[in-house]
Amino acid sequence: MTLRSKSLFAADPHIQSRKRADARFKLYGLAAILAGLALLAVLLGTVIGNGLGAFQQSYLTLEVELLESKLDKNGNRDIEEIKKVTTFGYDPLLTAAAERLIETQNIQTDLRAKDIAKLLSKSAVSDLRDFVVADTSRIGRTVSFDFLVNARVDGYLKGRVTRESIADDKMISAEQLDAVDQLVAAGALVKRFNLDFILGSDASDQRPEAAGIGTAMLGSLAMMLVVLVLTLPVGVSASIYLEEFAPKNRLTDLIEVNISNLAAVPSIVFGILGLAVFINILHLPMSAPLVGGLVLSLMTLPTIIISSRAAMKSVPPSIRDAALGVGASRMQAVFHHVLPLAAPGILTGTIIGLAQALGETAPLLLIGMVGFIASTTPETMGDALLAPNSALPAQIFEWAKRADPAFYERAWGGIIVLLVFLVAMNAVAILLRRRFERRW
Amino acid sequence: MTMTRLVAAAAILTVSAGAAVARDRIQIAGSSTVLPYASIVAEAFGENFDYPTPVVESGGSSAGLKRFCEGVGENTIDIANASRPIKSSEIEACAAAGVTEIIEVRIGYDGIVFASDKSGAEFAFTPADWFGALSDKVLVEGALVDNPNTSWAQVNPALPDQPILAFIPGTKHGTREVFEEKVILAGCEATGAFDAIMAENGGDKKEAEKACMILRTDGLSVDIDGDYTETLARISSNPNGIGVFGLSFYESNTDKLRVATMSGVAPSVETIANGDYPVSRPLYFYIKAAHLAEIPGLKDYAEFFLMDEVAGPDGPLAEYGLVSDPELAETQAAVAEERLMN
Incomplete structure (x- = not known):
């Protein structure tokens, strides 16, 4: 190694090369982001370009x-x-x-x-x-x-x-x-402008112009309701127990590992399970959003447990210790202090889990929610849960398969509706986090 | 709060279990070729009757018949659509599960057409051309050899010099069987390969038929397990490809596809109805007779499907591409009497 003899103000070749490497690295990152943005722009451009026509009708x-x-x-x-x-x-x-x-x-x-x-x-x-x-x-x-x-x-x-x-x-x-x-x-x-596309029902192969996505949207909403009602209480209870009460032993370790594994199970597996258990053994109706919701609940549950536990873990132990120190019971400490502070994180996790379930098609294939199904709008809550219906992604898949090119346009239009749904749900999640999150 | 929600969820489950006992909506599944026709009829049925619109799922003839044969009861389907007749093995499977009473309904005929990209060359095929292009073994100078052809012109000098690339329906589709029987097997016999195979295996006709229908596996013949839209997408991205479609699908996409003639006849509802166009097959649906008394509207649906105004030559199904059955009146009578198979 040679001794530097130059002034500190004039950069020597070694430092220059390091600076260049630095600049290059920054550029790589920028290029990666630009590439990502370009792909997103192409995606959105294609979706909007192909799908906007569905919102207008003659x-x-x-x-x-x-x-x-x-x-x-x-x-x-x-x-x-x-x-x-x-x-x-x-x-x-x-x-x-x-x-x-x-x-x-x-x-x-x-x-x-x-x-x-x-x-x-x-x-x-x-x-x-x-x-x-x-x-x-x-x-x-x-x-x-x-x-x-x-x-x-x-x-x-x-x-x-x-x-x-x-x-x-x-x-x-x-x-x-x-x-x-x-x-x-x-x-x-x-x-x-064609409001019937947003509110209407599916139509047969001869009338693509009359097909709408509204009924499938109701099917998706009914499923999301079932998922929310089932997974939030069960998921939060499970994570409270695991995080606050469970003894640290091999059994809890095993449960934890299994929950993480369940989160990675392909969704089609839950579809087969739904067919075997809910339809063939429990005799729940075919093609019903209730069954779809049950299947998607199984899929969403691990996600919610994992994110709820992460949210509770991020509440500092000093809060618990302080509550226990002034004489609160374990349950009081959890419900009065830990849970309210973890709530934004839990809700965010739940919404992300729901958004994931909303876009799921594979398990619905097996329980009969893909086909010519969403043709009558349900009138009551019971109907919405039990009458055969489709779901947003399943309806898009169905339209993309049909022969008439006009259905293709509607499939893209359906994607726009689905994307609006997802963006709205994610926006709510971000809003909740911004509003209620506390940093320690 | 958590408890009340759980109770509510349990309540929903109980209610649904109760509702599952009485299904009032017809459930149909099966062939994706029959799906458009079935959904057109289901929609009109829902509009004209007080019954709810039936649910029609697709998935292929075999998959539909498998679900049909799962048993009798509310949680099984009432009708299976099929683009081929039910097999005896399927009837046995049905009987083993308690589905002993089946009504077979032939709704009409569908043509199978061969089409290429609109911008490509014109094709005039014979079954022998398809056998020569796709078979595993062909006859060259009197000997059976592995298929050496890579261009249509090598198979038949009258065809354009275009690389062979065929998108044919996968084995779960009823269309595949018709394609094998009416095109590949017919071509096998026409080229003399059939007799050569017979001579080789000692005169076993069944085995020779099987051997005829073995297709090449070097990538020039591509099985499509999805729907015709997938075949269309493959052709759009690969203009050398030739695909197998249903007539009604072609008629909806005449702006993208160029249809080929078969043995000199262009496919149309007329040429299929009068039998000039050789590659057509009957379409069916199968009714579970045990459900006729249980599911409201099931018989009405079947009768509505077969009405002259629906399945007749001037009905909406014919307009969509179904070749109406000349013996429709006979089928109508059979359904009215609930005549069982065999």
Whole structure:
């Protein structure tokens, strides 16, 4: 090693190289963060770019005459008889309304009224039937009704469908798109915000335009409720015992190791367990959010126990000692002092655990919550827990599998809803921590 | 506070156990090919009747029939959808679990189409081409050898010179069996490989059929265990690929796929209905007859499914790509009488 002879103010090569290494290291870190941010931006950009379309839908306004001769042949407004008219019986009304539309809007087309009526969604007849069955006094009147148009027309307005792309398509023709252009110009066909996507139910493969994620969202909420009600008390009790009361011996060590291991068990395992125990042995209903919630509780419990214990461990022993010193019992020390101070940490852990459970699909596959399920909105709390339903991630998975490209857009839209949910839950967790956390 | 919550949770469990005894919603599972049709019917059924909308799950014909054969009772499914007829081994498994009364319902026919990326070349296949491209062993100058073909032009000079890469349904799909029987086996017989195998193994027809259907495992034939959307995604990222789809799936995605002809016939509802297009198969669902009295609306659902307005040539199912069954009236009568299998 040579002696340094230079001034302290002039850096020698050794120090310079160390400084350069320092700067490089800083740069690596920065690059890592930038790469992460870039990936996040790509992810969010793709999700939003693909999914935003689902929040808008195209509607065609039609004047429909609710013909008594079609809907109530005997004219006695008997609800049972009116219910016998199936949705197929409503098709002629729409064709007649389409004919009137061609006349009043002066649409230049060689197409028959029937082909114009085919621009409508398949859900149009059932919407109309629900409207009539809800109030039979409407029969005989002419009503103005906003109908969804089918996914091809909607895709045309959104730019997804073009005249080239439908060259081989049997479901729509170029002449129909010409008529669509004229209807848009006349203001009868408009694209607007679609609340039904957020609040509505799943629809079958022929009506992607009518599908909504609301019912699946209720399924997810019901499951989260079950998870919260089951895991929070059990998880907190378990962690209080392990942290404050349990003797330190091999048995407790074994329990601790097992809890940590359980937290790492793949979720599909809990799904199989749920199928075997809850459905096949306990005979709980299939596809029910209650069962989904039970399965997800098993999955979430270890996470909550671990985070609750960490929160309680971070409360300084001086607090306990002080409480015990002035004569509090162990239980009083825990409930009056330790638990309130650990609460923010416990809640944060619980919310993170719930958020994790919210995004879980694999265990739901096995208990029958993936498929064409979330098609009727539950009306009561019991229904919400017991009637077959899907969940947000399961619904997204289901849509992504379906043939019609319009479902693909809805799958991305569903992802946006799911992400909003997760961000909201994490924001609550951060807020709670900020507000109540105490540092020692 | 903790105690009250626990009590509440216990109460929910008790209530649910009570509710589990009376299920009022039809539970269906099975073939992903039948799934769209079943969900279209389930939706319309929920709209037109006072019964709740049935639940339709997918997972494949075999998986659905397995669940169907788990037993009789509220916690088992009522209907299994299948894209192939039930096997005798499955009927035995059903009987062992107490499911002895099964009603078979044929809902119509579905075409199996071969399609490639829209931007790619046109293909006109025969079953022999597919056998030559995908079989483990092919006949070259009278001798059975390991399949040497890597390009479609090597199989048949009339085809484009494009590397062989086929995405075919995995073994859990009913579509696979139809593909093997109507394409690979037919091709095996047409190329003469069948007779060569027969000659080699001493005239055992069953074994020869099995040997015909062994596909190459060098990566040029890829099994897809997921749905047609996965096949479509593979083709989109790999324009040389050729995939096997259901007709209805192709008709929903004509903007991305180019369909190939088979033996000179382009697939369509018409050519399948009149039998010109060779690769089609019947679609079924199976009803657990013991549930007919227990689950409200089960028979109504089956009858609604088969109504002329639903499963007929002008119904919504035909519009979605189902080839309606010419003998629909016979099936309607069978369901009305609750006629059991065998």
